[in-house]
Amino acid sequence: MTIQFGLIGGGVMGEALLARIIAQQVYPANAILVSDPSAPRRAYLTQTYGVNVTTDNQQVMAATKAILLAIKPQIFAPVVAGLQLDQPSETIVMSILAGTPLQQLETAFSQQPVVRVMPNTPAQVGAGMSAIAGGKLATPAHLATAKQILATVGAVVEVPESMLDAVTGLSGSGPGYVALIVEAMADGGVAAGLPRPIAMQLAIQTVLGTATLLQETGMHPGQLKDQVTSPGGTTIAGIAHLEQQGMRSALIEAVRTATNRAKELGKQ
Ligand SMILES: NC(=O)C1=CN([C@@H]2O[C@H](COP(=O)(O)OP(=O)(O)OC[C@H]3O[C@@H](n4cnc5c(N)ncnc54)[C@H](OP(=O)(O)O)[C@@H]3O)[C@@H](O)[C@H]2O)C=CC1
Numbered sequence: 001m002t003i004q005f006g007l008i009g010g011g012v013m014g015e016a017l018l019a020r021i022i023a024q025q026v027y028p029a030n031a032i033l034v035s036d037p038s039a040p041r042r043a044y045l046t047q048t049y050g051v052n053v054t055t056d057n058q059q060v061m062a063a064t065k066a067i068l069l070a071i072k073p074q075i076f077a078p079v080v081a082g083l084q085l086d087q088p089s090e091t092i093v094m095s096i097l098a099g100t101p102l103q104q105l106e107t108a109f110s111q112q113p114v115v116r117v118m119p120n121t122p123a124q125v126g127a128g129m130s131a132i133a134g135g136k137l138a139t140p141a142h143l144a145t146a147k148q149i150l151a152t153v154g155a156v157v158e159v160p161e162s163m164l165d166a167v168t169g170l171s172g173s174g175p176g177y178v179a180l181i182v183e184a185m186a187d188g189g190v191a192a193g194l195p196r197p198i199a200m201q202l203a204i205q206t207v208l209g210t211a212t213l214l215q216e217t218g219m220h221p222g223q224l225k226d227q228v229t230s231p232g233g234t235t236i237a238g239i240a241h242l243e244q245q246g247m248r249s250a251l252i253e254a255v256r257t258a259t260n261r262a263k264e265l266g267k268q
Pocket residue numbers: 008009010011012013014035036037038041057070071072073075079096097098118119120121172
């Protein structure tokens with residue numbers, strides 16, 4: 001069968017997209033070619049999803065609809081060297097590399113429409129958040145195809161490319177921050193005497209429920225906080241401690257620092 005969709009780098013994020021593209025029948029498994037240097041990884045991907053596998057990135061460039069670049073940004077230059085097509089092609093190149101700017105992508109894939117994307121790990125369960133920015137050759141139709149692919153793993157928003165490093169610092173890296181918060185809240189529960197499994201269930205469901213409440217009602221987080229804080233009660237005592245410890249500014253600086261790191265990665 002003709003290869004329609006190609007994946008270069010079958011790691012965590014590549015697999016997340018692959019799994020849902022197949023499950024949602026955007027492209028059939030036998031029309032997908034994945035390239036990865038690891039033999040066990042290739043065996044796992046082909047056995048789990050029924051996709052074609054290779055070690056040759058050049059083969060993936062023959063895909064007719066879209067190619068997803070999902071390698072680490074640190075190896076961008078050596079991996080894309082030699083992948084340039086010698087004539088114009090309508091096959092979209094979607095890159096999820098943190099920091100790597102459209103300008104570098106468009107130099108490497110000058111014959112093709114390029115879309116820079118920043119997804120996040122909840123993509124694995126279809127609850128991801130992706131932001132996209134199209135390059136010079138990306139038409140509204142190309143962007144629509146990219147959105148259709150990314151919609152399989154969650155919500156999609158289009159932004160100017162200048163915002164993508166900040167997106168990386170916020171929603172790209174954000175699952176790491178939230179995981180840390182969940183783990184620390186569960187640790188607090190254990191410190192206060194709860195069994196670990198119950199503490200973990202409470203922490204996860206509290207984060208999930210709070211996010212769902214904010215999303216479904218459109219309520220401002222400050223209003224939700226006010227609803228929870230009874231005068232002289234427990235929540236304001238906890239919040240006073242968080243404020244004293246600088247949790248708010250720690251999170252603000254985490255997003256800023258991660259954004260700056262994305263910019264550094266793009267300069268390599
Ligand atoms: N993880 C995340 O939360 C997010 C990651 N990203 C971006 O996604 C990209 C991938 O990240 P992630 O999936 O976490 O990383 P992984 O390391 O899990 O995946 C990268 C994959 O690429 C493979 N690879 C290495 N060299 C080559 C090569 N020459 N040709 C083809 N494949 C190769 C790796 O194999 P091997 O391991 O054997 O080297 C690995 O399987 C990064 O650019 C990152 O910035 C974006 C948003 C979120």
